[in-house]
Amino acid sequence: MVSVSKLLLALPLFATALASDLSIVPISGTSMGAVQLADGNTRLYYQDSTTGAINAVVVSNVFTTGQSQGVSLLVPQDEVRKPTPVAVSLIAATGLEFVQLHVFFFSPENILSEYHWNETIGLFQGGASCVTCITNEGFVGVAGSDMLYAMANNATSPPTLRVGFVSAGSPGTISEAVNTGNGWSIASLTT
Numbered sequence: 001m002v003s004v005s006k007l008l009l010a011l012p013l014f015a016t017a018l019a020s021d022l023s024i025v026p027i028s029g030t031s032m033g034a035v036q037l038a039d040g041n042t043r044l045y046y047q048d049s050t051t052g053a054i055n056a057v058v059v060s061n062v063f064t065t066g067q068s069q070g071v072s073l074l075v076p077q078d079e080v081r082k083p084t085p086v087a088v089s090l091i092a093a094t095g096l097e098f099v100q101l102h103v104f105f106f107s108p109e110n111i112l113s114e115y116h117w118n119e120t121i122g123l124f125q126g127g128a129s130c131v132t133c134i135t136n137e138g139f140v141g142v143a144g145s146d147m148l149y150a151m152a153n154n155a156t157s158p159p160t161l162r163v164g165f166v167s168a169g170s171p172g173t174i175s176e177a178v179n180t181g182n183g184w185s186i187a188s189l190t191t
Helices: 004-021
Strands: 029-036 042-048 054-059 068-075 087-092 098-106 112-118 123-126 148-153 160-165 175-179 184-188
Touching: 029 087, 029 098, 042 098, 068 098, 068 112, 068 123, 087 160, 098 148, 098 160
Parallel strands: 087 148
Antiparallel strands: 029 042, 042 054, 054 068, 087 098, 098 112, 112 123, 148 160, 160 175, 175 184
Protein backbone atom coordinates (compact mmCIF):
# COMPACT_ATOMS: atom_id res chain seq x y z
CA MET A 1 0.00 0.00 0.00
CA VAL A 2 1.27 3.47 -0.93
CA SER A 3 1.23 6.02 1.84
CA VAL A 4 -0.34 9.44 1.46
CA SER A 5 3.01 11.15 2.03
CA LYS A 6 4.56 9.27 -0.93
CA LEU A 7 1.64 10.36 -3.13
CA LEU A 8 2.09 13.97 -2.06
CA LEU A 9 5.80 13.76 -2.92
CA ALA A 10 4.92 12.52 -6.42
CA LEU A 11 2.33 15.29 -6.98
CA PRO A 12 4.83 17.89 -8.30
CA LEU A 13 6.10 15.38 -10.89
CA PHE A 14 2.51 14.65 -11.99
CA ALA A 15 1.72 18.38 -12.25
CA THR A 16 4.89 18.97 -14.29
CA ALA A 17 3.93 16.16 -16.68
CA LEU A 18 0.46 17.68 -17.14
CA ALA A 19 1.83 21.17 -17.71
CA SER A 20 4.24 19.95 -20.39
CA ASP A 21 1.30 18.49 -22.33
CA LEU A 22 -0.51 21.85 -22.45
CA SER A 23 0.10 24.39 -25.18
CA ILE A 24 0.41 27.50 -23.06
CA VAL A 25 0.64 30.79 -24.95
CA PRO A 26 3.52 32.74 -23.37
CA ILE A 27 2.38 36.27 -22.54
CA SER A 28 4.12 38.68 -20.19
CA GLY A 29 2.40 42.03 -19.98
CA THR A 30 2.02 45.09 -17.80
CA SER A 31 -1.55 46.11 -18.70
CA MET A 32 -4.33 44.91 -20.96
CA GLY A 33 -7.80 45.52 -22.32
CA ALA A 34 -10.24 43.26 -24.15
CA VAL A 35 -13.52 43.09 -26.05
CA GLN A 36 -15.82 40.18 -26.82
CA LEU A 37 -18.26 39.62 -29.66
CA ALA A 38 -21.67 38.03 -29.14
CA ASP A 39 -20.33 34.60 -30.22
CA GLY A 40 -17.52 34.71 -27.65
CA ASN A 41 -14.81 35.63 -30.16
CA THR A 42 -12.40 37.77 -28.14
CA ARG A 43 -9.65 40.28 -28.79
CA LEU A 44 -7.05 40.97 -26.07
CA TYR A 45 -4.58 43.85 -26.26
CA TYR A 46 -1.65 44.03 -23.85
CA GLN A 47 1.61 45.90 -23.39
CA ASP A 48 4.49 43.47 -23.63
CA SER A 49 6.58 43.78 -20.46
CA THR A 50 9.83 43.18 -22.36
CA THR A 51 9.48 45.27 -25.52
CA GLY A 52 6.88 47.84 -24.42
CA ALA A 53 4.91 47.28 -27.65
CA ILE A 54 1.17 46.59 -27.63
CA ASN A 55 0.30 43.13 -28.92
CA ALA A 56 -3.02 41.70 -30.08
CA VAL A 57 -4.28 38.23 -29.19
CA VAL A 58 -7.22 36.68 -31.02
CA VAL A 59 -9.07 34.05 -28.97
CA SER A 60 -11.85 31.96 -30.54
CA ASN A 61 -14.03 31.94 -27.41
CA VAL A 62 -13.84 31.91 -23.61
CA PHE A 63 -10.64 30.22 -22.46
CA THR A 64 -12.42 27.08 -21.24
CA THR A 65 -13.67 26.25 -24.75
CA GLY A 66 -11.69 28.52 -27.09
CA GLN A 67 -8.09 28.79 -28.06
CA SER A 68 -5.58 31.37 -29.18
CA GLN A 69 -5.67 32.07 -32.89
CA GLY A 70 -2.40 33.97 -32.68
CA VAL A 71 -0.47 36.85 -31.14
CA SER A 72 0.67 39.78 -33.28
CA LEU A 73 2.23 43.21 -32.93
CA LEU A 74 -0.31 46.04 -33.05
CA VAL A 75 1.54 49.16 -31.84
CA PRO A 76 5.34 49.43 -32.17
CA GLN A 77 7.25 50.09 -28.94
CA ASP A 78 8.47 53.52 -30.06
CA GLU A 79 4.83 54.77 -30.08
CA VAL A 80 4.01 53.55 -26.55
CA ARG A 81 4.84 54.91 -23.09
CA LYS A 82 6.31 52.24 -20.85
CA PRO A 83 4.29 51.44 -18.86
CA THR A 84 0.96 52.55 -20.27
CA PRO A 85 -2.61 51.61 -19.46
CA VAL A 86 -4.57 50.02 -22.32
CA ALA A 87 -8.30 50.61 -22.88
CA VAL A 88 -10.42 49.05 -25.62
CA SER A 89 -13.88 49.80 -27.00
CA LEU A 90 -16.01 48.03 -29.58
CA ILE A 91 -18.70 49.35 -31.88
CA ALA A 92 -20.71 46.35 -32.95
CA ALA A 93 -23.37 45.98 -35.59
CA THR A 94 -26.34 43.71 -35.10
CA GLY A 95 -25.28 40.10 -35.23
CA LEU A 96 -21.75 38.93 -34.69
CA GLU A 97 -19.70 41.38 -36.76
CA PHE A 98 -17.95 44.40 -35.35
CA VAL A 99 -17.76 47.69 -37.20
CA GLN A 100 -14.99 49.45 -35.27
CA LEU A 101 -12.52 48.42 -32.61
CA HIS A 102 -10.51 51.11 -30.78
CA VAL A 103 -7.35 50.56 -28.70
CA PHE A 104 -6.26 53.55 -26.56
CA PHE A 105 -2.95 54.10 -24.74
CA PHE A 106 -0.38 56.83 -24.03
CA SER A 107 2.61 57.70 -26.20
CA PRO A 108 6.10 58.28 -24.74
CA GLU A 109 5.18 62.00 -24.73
CA ASN A 110 1.97 61.21 -22.75
CA ILE A 111 -0.27 61.96 -25.74
CA LEU A 112 -3.56 60.04 -25.61
CA SER A 113 -3.16 57.75 -28.60
CA GLU A 114 -5.21 55.29 -30.60
CA TYR A 115 -5.10 52.48 -33.11
CA HIS A 116 -8.45 51.50 -34.58
CA TRP A 117 -9.90 48.93 -36.94
CA ASN A 118 -12.71 49.95 -39.27
CA GLU A 119 -14.72 47.49 -41.37
CA THR A 120 -14.72 49.73 -44.45
CA ILE A 121 -10.90 49.74 -44.56
CA GLY A 122 -10.43 46.23 -43.16
CA LEU A 123 -7.23 46.91 -41.23
CA PHE A 124 -5.85 48.77 -38.23
CA GLN A 125 -4.86 52.43 -38.55
CA GLY A 126 -2.86 54.41 -36.06
CA GLY A 127 0.14 56.57 -35.41
CA ALA A 128 0.89 60.04 -36.72
CA SER A 129 -0.55 59.28 -40.19
CA CYS A 130 -4.02 58.43 -38.86
CA VAL A 131 -6.06 61.61 -39.32
CA THR A 132 -9.18 60.14 -37.65
CA CYS A 133 -7.34 58.88 -34.55
CA ILE A 134 -7.51 60.71 -31.23
CA THR A 135 -3.69 60.86 -31.34
CA ASN A 136 -3.83 63.87 -33.67
CA GLU A 137 -5.91 65.87 -31.19
CA GLY A 138 -2.85 66.23 -28.95
CA PHE A 139 -4.67 65.51 -25.67
CA VAL A 140 -1.92 65.19 -23.05
CA GLY A 141 -2.27 62.90 -20.05
CA VAL A 142 -0.52 63.31 -16.71
CA ALA A 143 2.89 61.62 -16.82
CA GLY A 144 2.78 58.22 -15.14
CA SER A 145 -1.01 58.13 -14.68
CA ASP A 146 -2.53 54.69 -15.15
CA MET A 147 -6.11 55.97 -15.29
CA LEU A 148 -7.69 55.27 -18.67
CA TYR A 149 -11.07 53.95 -19.80
CA ALA A 150 -12.91 53.62 -23.09
CA MET A 151 -16.61 53.13 -23.85
CA ALA A 152 -18.72 52.97 -26.97
CA ASN A 153 -22.47 53.56 -27.19
CA ASN A 154 -23.99 51.70 -30.13
CA ALA A 155 -27.47 53.07 -29.38
CA THR A 156 -26.65 56.52 -30.75
CA SER A 157 -26.39 57.28 -34.45
CA PRO A 158 -23.56 57.60 -35.18
CA PRO A 159 -22.13 55.66 -32.23
CA THR A 160 -20.50 57.69 -29.44
CA LEU A 161 -16.95 57.00 -28.25
CA ARG A 162 -15.83 58.11 -24.77
CA VAL A 163 -12.26 57.97 -23.46
CA GLY A 164 -11.53 58.97 -19.86
CA PHE A 165 -8.11 59.87 -18.50
CA VAL A 166 -6.31 62.33 -16.24
CA SER A 167 -5.50 65.31 -18.45
CA ALA A 168 -2.39 67.43 -17.91
CA GLY A 169 -4.70 70.43 -18.36
CA SER A 170 -6.90 69.34 -15.38
CA PRO A 171 -4.71 67.03 -13.31
CA GLY A 172 -6.97 67.06 -10.23
CA THR A 173 -9.88 65.23 -11.88
CA ILE A 174 -10.90 62.95 -14.73
CA SER A 175 -11.30 64.38 -18.22
CA GLU A 176 -13.21 62.71 -20.99
CA ALA A 177 -12.64 62.91 -24.74
CA VAL A 178 -15.89 62.34 -26.64
CA ASN A 179 -16.53 61.67 -30.32
CA THR A 180 -20.18 61.73 -31.43
CA GLY A 181 -19.28 61.46 -35.11
CA ASN A 182 -18.14 65.05 -35.62
CA GLY A 183 -14.62 64.78 -34.23
CA TRP A 184 -13.21 64.78 -30.72
CA SER A 185 -13.95 67.21 -27.90
CA ILE A 186 -12.75 67.16 -24.29
CA ALA A 187 -14.26 68.18 -20.95
CA SER A 188 -13.36 67.67 -17.31
CA LEU A 189 -15.69 66.14 -14.73
CA THR A 190 -17.76 68.86 -13.02
CA THR A 191 -20.66 69.03 -10.57
